[in-house]
Amino acid sequence: MEAWRQMLACPVCLELFTPPILILPCAHNFCKQCLEKIMLHQNCHHVNGFFHCPLCRKVIYLRGRGIVNLLRNSLVESILEKFKSDREKICTQEKRQLSQICEEHGENMNLMCLTDDEPICAICKLFGKHEDHSVAKVSEAYSARKKAFIKKLHLVHKKSEDARKETEMLINELTAGATDTKVMIDTVGMGLLKGIRYRMAELQSKLHHDYSTKLEKLQVIANEAEVSGQLYQQMETLLEQHENSVQFLQEEKQFKEKVEKLLERKALYQDPSKHKISMQEYFEELIRGMNIKDYLSTECEEKLSSTTDIPETRQLECPAFVFSDESPDHHFCKEVLQQFEKSNDIKQGNFESAVPLHCSTNANMSISENSAFTDLLAG
Template identity: 25%
Template sequence: KAAPLPAMASVDLRPELTCAICLHIFTDPVTVSCGHSFCRTCIGTAMDKQGMGEYSCPECMEKFRIKPELKRNLRLPSLCENHLSAHSKSAEHVLTEPTTSLENRKCSVHKKVLEYYCCEDAACICVSCRLDGEHRGHQVETLNEASEKKKEKLRNILQKLTSQREEAEERVQSLEVVKRQVRGKTAGETDRVTALIRDIKEKLEDLKKQVLGEITRQKEQVSLSISDLIQQLEIKKEELSRKIGDIEELCNMTNPVTVLQQQESDRADYCDTEDTERHDIKVHDVEDLDPCVPEASDILLDVNTAGDEVSVSEDLKTVFGSEIDHRRPERPERFQCPQILSTSSFSTGRHYWEMEGSDFGWWQVGVTYPSIKRKGGQSWIGDNNKSWCLSQFSNQYSVKHDRKEIQLPHSSSRHRFGIFLDYEAGRLSFYELCDPIKCLHTFTATFTEPLHTCFPNLSSGPSTRPDFADHLEEKQTESCNH
């Protein structure tokens, strides 16, 4: 190892100690067969990048068919260490990473090492470019100064990009939390809806079995009654055939004495036949079948239509006759007579509701258009062409429309009634809810306005308590005509 050189000598020898590839002081110098020296790492990397059989010296460009053998330079290492030691003692000297391409560090015009950066043209230049070349007089900086400024800008950009990336990561994490929450909620809703639909299906199946079972029971009941009647009618038919034969035989007799002697007994037999026919066992019509439907819900009463002599319960389901004048505020829809309408109305479809009358007094129930008069004689239900009603007085029924009243043959036995409305068909039927159900009367009309339930109160005391079931077509009974 050679002795250290003086500082001046070290500086003078710098070109000789500089690797032509990395432009830095040699590190582990080796020599190629052409005589030029390089850092072992630099020349090794350069040779590795060259193709097979196309090796060349980076400095003199001498070509070699085979990869040249690298020989260690025994004199240069000591000189390189001394030179690097002198540079390391000065803070102004900055050592850079080795480069494998010398051309990247030289000016393409003057073939000198690039040392400056032209700020105006944004280009790296050499000393000649700055003093005599096209960049003369331009604002220039050393490469290290320009590089540090650019690095500072890049660090600012990097800081912003890093901040944006962190925000994006936080947003992704937040969205992942929301995604997990949505999955949990949808899974819960799916289970709830599935269970609900399953429960509905089970209830519908139970209702189906109940309704079909009731229909079957009623069919068998009616069929049995009809079979009994058919059997009795067959017996009657045989008896009538026998009597018809006897009478025909009597009519064919030529002896008047015999005919006259048989006349009285034949008349008695004939009368007995008529009487028997009139007193046959009664079989209820199909319309008297007890309907199989759910329990009815409620109709509410509209207090704004109630007359001053009508009292209404707090739950708006019961109307009472009252001797007290309530002196309610005047309203266009309020009746002057003791009468009240329901809040709901029907303008389409089939509807069924029930009401319960008082055990005493005189009461009415029916339906009316909302355009019914509220004052005067024609404001009473049944006394105009806008309303239809059923009345009960002294245990006798009557129906009334447009002042035309019909007395019904039925006697009152129950105080609970059903009302069925088929708006499109124009049918309004009243039923007494006995066992079996009895159809009292059916009105037929062409309805042109919505229909409200109407409850006149003609005597004091509890009058009506309405219950309502909407769209229960199963509760319809067959038509009855009176």
């Protein structure tokens, strides 16, 4: 092997050839990378340059193609590959043989110490530390141990396969369960949302009808109040602008009957509750069968109890779902309702302070509010 190694060594680096291997016209072989170093050392940089063979000093002309013009020695490369393969096999065999040699005595380990459970040589049994130990032939121990090892190998493989199959089954069940649960959440959740939206639509329709009916009655009252206002102005004109007592008495007689009818007529606005919208009634109908506190997060509840500005509360359009097993908290629902009522009272107070209390103005304001509110509900 050493002779082969010397034959397959590069004359420049003195190591085994590193493919590609180039052959010169003088029949000498070199590693391509070694040959490039030689050309560089000899200042051969041009494709038409020349250099000297490091072994025989023969002049090698590149002839316009540079180092590409040199042939590659495929035969030597094949021999080199075969040499490396054979050398690797020999090394492996030597290592295997060395592994069977006793490091202490240099003898083949042909016995198995059953006490220490390790291979030993004959000298270790006769004169060494294993003298009093039970031994068996390596071949016999090898056969028995190999069978036991194969059996354990099958058991490990079976356990591994069972674990893999069980894990795959659990993953599939988990995925299927998650998919089915998502479908359930989407289906039931959309059903609940549709139910709530349907209830909202019913209440909005009912509210619109309730509002329109009550507004019509209030407009009738406003019209009557306007008639009363006109009568007042006519009476005031008569009182201030009559020419003589006869004229006053004649026209006063005409007003007397109208005033008596007006004073005898029962005021339609004496029962204000008939002309108001009960927010509590709609609120209770909206949350009927639900505990509103279950649908608000703790953070939302704290903000709701601390704020006095209802628009900020209305910004919480999608509160986090926090379900509980507690009974419906009526006090909390009352607080929610009071927040809306408080906002409504503030707006109403601002409205009353800003608008003079004249019947005609209130009637006009009611008509404009009716139009805006109708557009809001229709939207």
